[in-house]
Structures are given as C-alpha cells and as structure tokens.
Amino acid sequence: MAENTVGSTHRPLRDVVTTELRRLILAGELNPGERLVEDRLAGRLGVSRNPVREAIRVLATEGFVEVTPRRGAAVARLSAEEAGELFDLRAALEGLAARLAARKVTPASRARLRAVLDTARAAVEDGRMDDVADLNTAFHAAVAEASGNAYLTLVIEPMLRRAQWVFRQTAHYRASHSWTEHVGLYEAIAAGDEDGAQAHATAHVEAARRSYEQDQD
Amino acid sequence: MAENTVGSTHRPLRDVVTTELRRLILAGELNPGERLVEDRLAGRLGVSRNPVREAIRVLATEGFVEVTPRRGAAVARLSAEEAGELFDLRAALEGLAARLAARKVTPASRARLRAVLDTARAAVEDGRMDDVADLNTAFHAAVAEASGNAYLTLVIEPMLRRAQWVFRQTAHYRASHSWTEHVGLYEAIAAGDEDGAQAHATAHVEAARRSYEQDQD
DNA sequence: TGTTGGGGGACTGTATACAAAATCGCACCG
DNA sequence: CGGTGCGATTTTGTATACAGTCCCCCAACA
Numbered sequence A, B: 001m002a003e004n005t006v007g008s009t010h011r012p013l014r015d016v017v018t019t020e021l022r023r024l025i026l027a028g029e030l031n032p033g034e035r036l037v038e039d040r041l042a043g044r045l046g047v048s049r050n051p052v053r054e055a056i057r058v059l060a061t062e063g064f065v066e067v068t069p070r071r072g073a074a075v076a077r078l079s080a081e082e083a084g085e086l087f088d089l090r091a092a093l094e095g096l097a098a099r100l101a102a103r104k105v106t107p108a109s110r111a112r113l114r115a116v117l118d119t120a121r122a123a124v125e126d127g128r129m130d131d132v133a134d135l136n137t138a139f140h141a142a143v144a145e146a147s148g149n150a151y152l153t154l155v156i157e158p159m160l161r162r163a164q165w166v167f168r169q170t171a172h173y174r175a176s177h178s179w180t181e182h183v184g185l186y187e188a189i190a191a192g193d194e195d196g197a198q199a200h201a202t203a204h205v206e207a208a209r210r211s212y213e214q215d216q217d
Numbered sequence C: 001t002g003t004t005g006g007g008g009g010a011c012t013g014t015a016t017a018c019a020a021a022a023t024c025g026c027a028c029c030g
Numbered sequence D: 001c002g003g004t005g006c007g008a009t010t011t012t013g014t015a016t017a018c019a020g021t022c023c024c025c026c027a028a029c030a
Helices: A013-026 A038-045 A049-062 A080-103 A107-126 A129-146 A150-169 A175-190 A194-216 B013-026 B038-045 B049-062 B080-103 B107-126 B129-146 B150-169 B175-190 B194-216
Strands: A065-068 A072-075 B065-068 B072-075
Touching: A013 A038, A013 A049, A013 A150, A038 A049, A049 A065, A049 A072, A049 A150, A049 B049, A080 A129, A080 A150, A080 A175, A080 A194, A080 B080, A080 B150, A107 A129, A107 A175, A129 A150, A129 A175, A150 A194, A150 B080, A150 B150, A175 A194, B013 B038, B013 B049, B013 B150, B038 B049, B049 B065, B049 B072, B049 B150, B080 B129, B080 B150, B080 B175, B080 B194, B107 B129, B107 B175, B129 B150, B129 B175, B150 B194, B175 B194
Parallel strands: none
Antiparallel strands: A065 A072, B065 B072
C-alpha cells in the first residue's frame, strides 16, 4: 500500500482551481465586475469546465463572486459601503475568537501563534510586504483556530480573505503598526485574559477601520 | 431528459437540488454521518450527478456536509460541543445584527419584521409547530436583512439554518416563550434602541442555550 | 487464527457532448 | 433617424462517458 507523497497527485483539481481563482481575485488579476466565463477559465487553467463550475459555486457562497442564473458569474464588486460593513463583522467575530482563544489557550496554540508572529516579524524587517499581508491573514486565522470553535473558523476564514481583498484595493498596508497590535493580542491570549483579548482584537479591527477610512479621504 | 419537474420556472436544477438536500438534512431524512453518494442522490432526485456535485460543494462551504477527497461527502455530525459553539457565534452575530438593525431601522424593515411576527403568532395559536420553526428562522433572517449589512446576512443565514438543525435534534421547541422574546427584540429595533436591541438578541440566544442544555441532561 | 495480498465492485474525479437560453448585430420597418 | 424583430453566436445548464482510486471481501499462507 505505497503511501504516496503528501498530496500532489491526490489533490482534486476542483480544489486547485478554487484556490487559484481566489488568488487571481485577491491579487487583482481579475477585477471586480469582470465576468467569469467558464470556457475561458477552463482553457486558461488547462482543465475542463466541471472543476471550474464547482469552484465558482464555492466562491459564490464565500461571497467572492456573484452568480446570476443563466447569465453566469462575475467577480463581486465591493462598494465602499460594503467595506465598512465588513469591519463591523470583523470586530464582532474576531473579538469573539480572541475571547475564546484566551479561554481555551494551550501550549500548542500559544506556540502556533508565536510562530506566525515570528515569521511575520522577519518578513516585515525584510520588507517583503506581499508576504506580510498573507501572514496577517494567517495570524488572524490562527487566532480563530485557537478558539477551538470549528464553525467560527469556517466562517472567519473567507471573511479574512475578503478583508485582505478590501485592503489590497486601498493604497498601502499599515504593516508595522499592525504587528505591534498583534503582539498585544497574542500576549493577552497567552495569558488567558479573556476580556483583554477581546478588547485587543476589537481595538485592532477598529484601528484598521480608521486607517482604511483615512485612505478614502 | 429529466425535464424540470420540480420547479415550473427556469430555476436551475442545481439550486433546486441544493435547497432539497438542505431540506432533507434539516428534516432529518438524511442523518448525520450518512454518506451522500452522488449517484444515488441523483437517481432519487431524478437529475444527473452534476447538479448534485455542485450542491454538495455549496453545502460543504456552509458546513452541512463534510467532504473528504476521493472518499465523498457525508452529512456533518454535530457534536454536543459544536452545538454549544454555535450559541457563542449566534450571540455575537445576532447581537450585531440587532444593533445595526436598530441603527438603520426604516418603515419598510419595521413592517417586514412585524409581518413575520404576526404570521408566527397565528402559527403558534394554530399549533402548526413545523411552520413555527421555519418562521423563527425567518424572523432572525429578517433582522439580519434589516441590518443592511449584505455580508453579515450572507454569513448569518446558513448559521441560522444550522441552529435550527441543532434544535430539531433536541426534543421540543420552546415556541411560545421564544416569541415573547422576539416581540421585545422587535420593539427595541423599531424604537431604534441599539443597546436594547443587542441586549435582547444576545439574551434571547442565551435563553435558547440554557433551554438546549437543560434538554441534554 | 491472524495476516496479507489481490481481484472485483462501487464511487469519485474529470472530460466531453448536447440542449436551451441569452446576447449581439443587423436588416427592416415605422 | 430610431426602434424592433429575427437569426447567428456565445455561454450556461444538464447529461453522459470514461478513467482512476478506494474499499471490502475472501482466499491463501504462516
């Protein structure tokens, strides 16, 4: 029963396509409003239409694309208004995630969070800003995971990617500032301080909101 | 083949199948852990495997089914633990939705909420308990919609259905009690009382949690 | 009796084919 | 000159076909 090397051949194309389409959207190579023609995407990615269709359904329920019956899918447009709405949601969900993470903190989750922080610090120092944005999302995802709430994690992850998307569309990324706040959040979680963790998380999101809104002016 | 017998309109089969599978799961006709064999479902619903596959992807990202690559999909099992987790999430999200609904309340949203309340009261008086459960979900969904936050609505709806699912698995439905609380929530929203609305919503969820946990004993 | 290995059936993954609907261009009519 | 209807093309929706993999059963052997 030759165990294969992890994944490469066994990862369904549909997952590859989903990830790739999401990347294309997040990276801005597919612009909001742009139509997603199944045939063309299939050709571009070298697969048949079927995996593409399944990927589109997934991205639709995640909110990255909008599909109209018989008229196909298009990259979702996010209005300034929707961007603002997203911050309300983040504050609530990430606050909850931080509180639960603090409540249930374990040596393992502590180590995991610190690992992301360290990797990110290195990236900031090297000025690899693309990596920093991804690591930012990874840190927040790690907090969600540390909450031990499976459904919360399921909901938070697409939301984080969507938030990252919003940010990408606004000029810069307030990287260093963001990471000092992360450290504070990490310490509260590591100390098992529920109230502190929640407060740090919501404050962090609100700071991001202010930064975002300033850019809009 | 397989002309659209289910929906008289031009509604894509994939949507019909998604809704129908969700219904089967929520109604308990498909039990947690039960495998979802594409062929069989396709035969049962009188369609080909393709719409079924797309429906399964959607239900997977909503958390109703779990799919393992090359091994297919199965109805998600929800442990008692996960049920508890769900209440945390509901408290946070529905609290937020109630607050925003109160902030942005309009005559239209007020009317919409009251309409659901009235329909529900009639159903309670007639003892149509199946309808009551659906109307309960509908009321909470209406609150989410009244928040005017599109992404919040997108996230809340599957969560509500999931919560309804959890309840179905516990014996009874604490219908009448629940609806007095709804009236309180409605009044706070209608009055534009943000703090009151949020408080009502979270208290309502916590009451539901206690009722649920008592059943478990 | 327990283990191993292989064969066959069952099911998923992916591609291709065909049908139906929407869109666009263009001629024709007012 | 603008609107309208019709056909060709594009694109989605659905079905079918085939290949690859997993799994279970059972027989052979230690």
